[in-house]
Structures are given as C-alpha cells and as structure tokens.
Amino acid sequence: MAYTKPIPDPDPVHRPYWEGAREGKLMLPRCTTCNRVHWYPRLLCPFCHSREIEWIEASGEGRIHTFAVQHRAFGGWADEVPFVTAYIDLHEGDRMFTVLRGVDPTKPETIRIGAKVRVEFERANDEVSIPFWRVVEE
Amino acid sequence: MPGALSRAAAIIGAAEADEIGYPATPKTALQLHIEAIKNVSEQTGIPISRIDGVFSAGWSSQLAEHLGLRPKYIDTTSVGGCSFEMHVHHALAAIHAGIIDVALISHGENGWSARATGGRGTGRPRGAPDPWDPGQQFQAVYGVAGAPSNYAHAMTRHNYRFGSTPEDFAHIAVVTRQWAMLNPRAIMFSKETNPGGGPITVEDVQNSRVVAWPLTLLHCCLVTDYGGAVLVARPEIARSVKTKPVWIAGAGESMGHQNMLEMEDFTATSAAASAAAAYRMAGMGPEDMEMAMIYDSFTVTAGITAEMLGLAPRGEGFMLWKDGRAAPGGKFPINTNGGGLSFNHSGMYGMQLLVEAYRQLSRTAEDGVTGLPGKQVDARSCIVNGTGGSLSTTGTLILVAD
Ligand SMILES: [Zn+2]
Numbered sequence: 001m002a003y004t005k006p007i008p009d010p011d012p013v014h015r016p017y018w019e020g021a022r023e024g025k026l027m028l029p030r031c032t033t034c035n036r037v038h039w040y041p042r043l044l045c046p047f048c049h050s051r052e053i054e055w056i057e058a059s060g061e062g063r064i065h066t067f068a069v070q071h072r073a074f075g076g077w078a079d080e081v082p083f084v085t086a087y088i089d090l091h092e093g094d095r096m097f098t099v100l101r102g103v104d105p106t107k108p109e110t111i112r113i114g115a116k117v118r119v120e121f122e123r124a125n126d127e128v129s130i131p132f133w134r135v136v137e138e
Numbered sequence: 139m140p141g142a143l144s145r146a147a148a149i150i151g152a153a154e155a156d157e158i159g160y161p162a163t164p165k166t167a168l169q170l171h172i173e174a175i176k177n178v179s180e181q182t183g184i185p186i187s188r189i190d191g192v193f194s195a196g197w198s199s200q201l202a203e204h205l206g207l208r209p210k211y212i213d214t215t216s217v218g219g220c221s222f223e224m225h226v227h228h229a230l231a232a233i234h235a236g237i238i239d240v241a242l243i244s245h246g247e248n249g250w251s252a253r254a255t256g257g258r259g260t261g262r263p264r265g266a267p268d269p270w271d272p273g274q275q276f277q278a279v280y281g282v283a284g285a286p287s288n289y290a291h292a293m294t295r296h297n298y299r300f301g302s303t304p305e306d307f308a309h310i311a312v313v314t315r316q317w318a319m320l321n322p323r324a325i326m327f328s329k330e331t332n333p334g335g336g337p338i339t340v341e342d343v344q345n346s347r348v349v350a351w352p353l354t355l356l357h358c359c360l361v362t363d364y365g366g367a368v369l370v371a372r373p374e375i376a377r378s379v380k381t382k383p384v385w386i387a388g389a390g391e392s393m394g395h396q397n398m399l400e401m402e403d404f405t406a407t408s409a410a411a412s413a414a415a416a417y418r419m420a421g422m423g424p425e426d427m428e429m430a431m432i433y434d435s436f437t438v439t440a441g442i443t444a445e446m447l448g449l450a451p452r453g454e455g456f457m458l459w460k461d462g463r464a465a466p467g468g469k470f471p472i473n474t475n476g477g478g479l480s481f482n483h484s485g486m487y488g489m490q491l492l493v494e495a496y497r498q499l500s501r502t503a504e505d506g507v508t509g510l511p512g513k514q515v516d517a518r519s520c521i522v523n524g525t526g527g528s529l530s531t532t533g534t535l536i537l538v539a540d
Binding site: 005006007008009010011014039040041065066067068069070071072073074075076077080082083085086087095096097098099108113130 | 269270272274275276277278279281282283286287291293294295298347348349350351352353397398399404
C-alpha cells in the first residue's frame with residue numbers, strides 16, 4: 001500500500017540519517033571533540049561548538065520521555081487518528097520525536113513514561129524509509 | 139536596587155481595533171493594526187507623526203510606510219506571542235539610550251477572518267514550509283498539527299513528574315471563564331454572545347472534545363481576530379499626555395529552544411530567566427506583585443508559567459486557580475480580561491496581555507479604551523509574561539501604576 005503521509009526531503013546535513021534509515025540503521029551525529037551525541041543534526045556541535053562531527057550507528061534503543069495522543073491531524077495522518085506521538089530519550093543521549101507503535105491510543109493511561117522502546121523502519125518509497133519507535137519488553 | 143532602565147519609560151496608552159473577536163465581515167491583519175494605531179493616537183493625543191520608533195512582529199516597515207513615517211528605530215522581532223513584551227523591553231532600551239522618544243508597538247492578526255478568506259490578508263507568506271527545515275524533516279513527518287499537538291506533551295510530563303492531573307489544570311479554564319463573564323468584549327462572555335459562552339465546570343472542560351490528549355478543547359485557547367497598539371514614551375512625555383502612565387519597572391526576555399525537539403525540561407520554560415531579569419531590573423520580587431497577566435494559549439502554559447514567575451511552588455502553579463486566589467474576588471487576580479482561553483487569542487496573544495495590564499494599572503478597565511468596558515481590579519503592580527512558539531521564547535514585564 002502506498003505511503004500517504006509526509007515523506008521527508010533530506011537536506012545535505014541530514015542526509016546520512018536518511019541514508020541509514022533506508023538501510024534499516026539508526027544513524028546519529030556524534031562530536032569527536034566532546035564525544036556527545038546530539039539530535040537534530042548540526043553544522044557545529046551544540047555542546048562544544050566543534051566542527052568535528054561523525055555519524056555512528058546507534059543501538060536503536062531508548063525510553064519514552066513524554067507523549068500525547070493526537071486526535072486531530074492533517075493530510076495522510078488524518079486517516080490514522082487517534083495516534084500516539086512521543087519524545088524518545090535515546091540510549092546514546094539527546095531526544096527524538098516519533099509516532100509510537102505497540103500502544104493503544106484509546107487507553108493513554110496504559111502508556112508508561114520511561115517504557116523501553118526500539119526503533120523500526122517503514123518504507124515510504126524507493127529512496128526513503130521512516131523510523132518509528134515501538135514499545136518493547138524490558 | 140532597581141537597574142538603570144527601570145522606569146526609564148512608561149506605557150502611555152493602549153488601544154484595540156474597532157472590532158475584535160469574530161467580526162461578521164472578514165478583516166485583514168493590516169486593518170486591525172491601523173484601527174488600533176489610530177485609536178491609541180486619539181486616546182493619548184499623541185499624533186501619529188510624533189512616533190519615531192516602530193515595533194511589531196514582522197510588520198514594521200509595512201506599517202511605517204502605510205503611516206508615512208520615517209522612524210529612527212525599526213524592530214520587527216517576531217518570535218511568537220511573547221514578541222510584544224520583548225518589543226516593550228527593546229523600546230525601553232532605545233528610549234533610555236536617547237535614540238527615540240515615542241515607540242509604537244502594534245499587533246494585527248486576523249486568526250478568525252483568515253478562515254473566511256482562505257488565508258488572505260494575514261500578511262504571512264503563503265505556500266509550503268521549507269522541506270529542509272529540521273522541524274519539517276523530524277517532526278512534521280510524524281503528523282504534528284499545530285500548537286495543541288505539541289503542548290500536550292508538556293502536560294503529560296508535568297502530570298508524571300509532579301503527580302498533577304488534567305483536572306487540576308482544568309481549574310485554570312474554569313476560573314479564566316469567570317473573568318470573561320465580567321468582560322463584555324470577551325467571546326465567551328455569555329451564552330448570548332456565543333453558544334459556548336457563560337459558566338463552565340471542571341467536568342465541562344474534561345468532557346469537551348479531545349484535541350490532543352490530555353488537552354481537550356476547553357484546555358485550548360480561542361482563534362479570533364485582534365488588533366492592539368500601545369505607545370511607550372520617555373517620562374517627560376508620559377507626564378504631559380492626557381492618559382495615565384503605567385511605568386515599566388522591569389523587563390526581561392529569554393528562550394529555551396525554538397523547536398520542541400530541543401526542550402530540555404518539559405515542565406519548565408525560559409520564563410524563569412526572563413522573570414529573574416525583570417525582577418532584578420525592577421528591584422522587586424514575586425511577593426511585590428498584586429496581579430498577573432500570564433499567556434494562556436493552553437491551561438498548561440499558564441500553570442507552568444506561574445511556577446516559573448515564582449508565584450507558586452514547582453509543580454503547583456495550577457493551585458493559584460484551583461484555590462480561587464486567581465479568580466474574581468480572589469487575593470491575586472490573574473488574566474482579568476478572560477484570557478486567551480475565553481476572551482480573545484488571535485494566534486499571538488502578547489498584545490492582549492499588554493492592553494489589559496495597561497487598562498488595569500491606569501484604572502481604565504471599567505470604561506477602557508474607545509469606551510469598551512471590562513472589570514477593574516484593585517492592583518498597583520502586575521507581572522506580564524508572554525510565551526511564544528512551543529513553550530520556546532518568553533518576555534516578562536513588571537508594570538506599576540503611577
Ligand atoms: Zn562537542
């Protein structure tokens with residue numbers, strides 16, 4: 001079935017992330033001066049302002065920092081309401097936004113902040129796959 | 139001891155467009171600007187030609203051209219709803235520096251009318267956002283749809299961290315509605331002015347349609363039209379006009395992030411920093427404040443901000459409303475116009491905060507500007523805090539009566 005939701009148009013700074021996603025890998029930028037991972041990708045490390053940034057393959061694990069249940073959306077997402085959006089604390093550090101899988105949007109009280117999540121990828125077209133995070137067993 | 143800028147200028151007038159809220163005939167943002175500017179000029183007796191500094195959220199060169207002005211200071215800072223509190227801060231500094239004498243701060247936004255005009259007359263560029271923007275690549279891809287979808291995440295985290303509940307925050311909507319019922323200019327003044335108007339209960343708030351859980355519709359602000367303008371002038375001018383001055387005792391601004399991806403603590407904003415700067419300049423503290431005008435795009439915005447301003451302990455901002463202190467007749471009135479929740483919210487609400495703070499501290503809230511009524515409270519100092527973006531940017535003012 002065709003992917004009907006927004007498909008990103010990767011810019012040069014962000015491209016390694018989307019190239020990784022196409023191959024099923026979660027790639028993250030890490031500063032080799034202070035060794036910290038940051039998200040979203042930057043031209044300078046936001047912590048020490050070094051230009052020395054490399055891309056690493058991440059574990060693909062994280063935990064829910066906070067979440068909400070979207071009952072109103074536009075475009076392709078309008079067909080999916082209600083769905084759960086979440087900020088994920090990455091195992092490697094910093095935070096990412098996603099649509100959460102493996103949860104019941106009609107029972108938000110059953111979704112736990114701090115729950116373990118793992119990344120998975122959905123193919124949007126030949127060029128782009130999109131990362132989503134799923135709640136998994138501890 | 140107050141800082142050098144404290145009381146270096148005063149707000150000398152604050153007016154609204156001829157018609158605000160849900161106009162029967164669609165209005166453009168420019169119309170709303172110009173009506174308010176004309177009204178504040180008539181209110182104060184300051185001719186428009188005497189304005190030498192123009193401040194607005196993105197409109198300054200267009201406004202100056204429309205008015206035939208050649209300003210000495212042009213500032214068009216547009217960082218969301220707190221922009222107007224920042225403009226007052228910037229105008230204070232420009233006046234103190236001797237660059238200008240009279241600053242115009244103007245706002246016009248047709249949040250309501252734009253629905254009827256297909257987005258025309260907003261003054262905003264039309265078309266798709268830049269696909270290379272990080273927010274487009276890393277957030278829009280996941281279906282976020284405007285402010286409520288973002289702000290909901292802050293409520294969830296506050297509930298988790300402090301054991302608060304959405305019902306606790308619903309009290310903010312209930313009390314703010316009580317203020318709106320004292321302000322005939324408010325959209326939600328009564329059942330006659332709007333089918334959804336009149337009194338509401340915590341149950342009504344919780345049972346209203348879910349927009350972005352845990353935010354239901356009545357946790358969210360209105361979408362209306364608004365035009366507002368204030369004049370800020372140096373003390374000699376402030377003493378010579380027919381209106382009462384309201385002194386700018388303190389001002390501060392800050393930001394935590396632009397994109398919510400970068401929000402470190404979902405239960406805190408940069409209002410702690412902007413308020414600290416404003417209190418320091420004023421030589422005053424939270425205990426010296428007698429009322430507050432707090433940006434309430436959502437109940438959660440107001441609750442968290444009250445904590446940041448030092449008006450309530452961490453995790454307990456909502457208690458100001460829940461125990462009635464913020465309500466009509468309470469010891470510490472908050473959002474006496476009925477707020478963004480029940481009075482008016484055009485998209486950027488910082489000007490509405492300024493106009494109401496001026497009306498209260500100049501003792502003109504009863505008959506107000508252009509004869510429009512409201513509810514006067516007995517306060518001589520007011521902390522005003524605007525919040526822009528996704529709990530991103532903040533501007534704080536400490537205003538005192540003459
Ligand atoms: Zn670094």
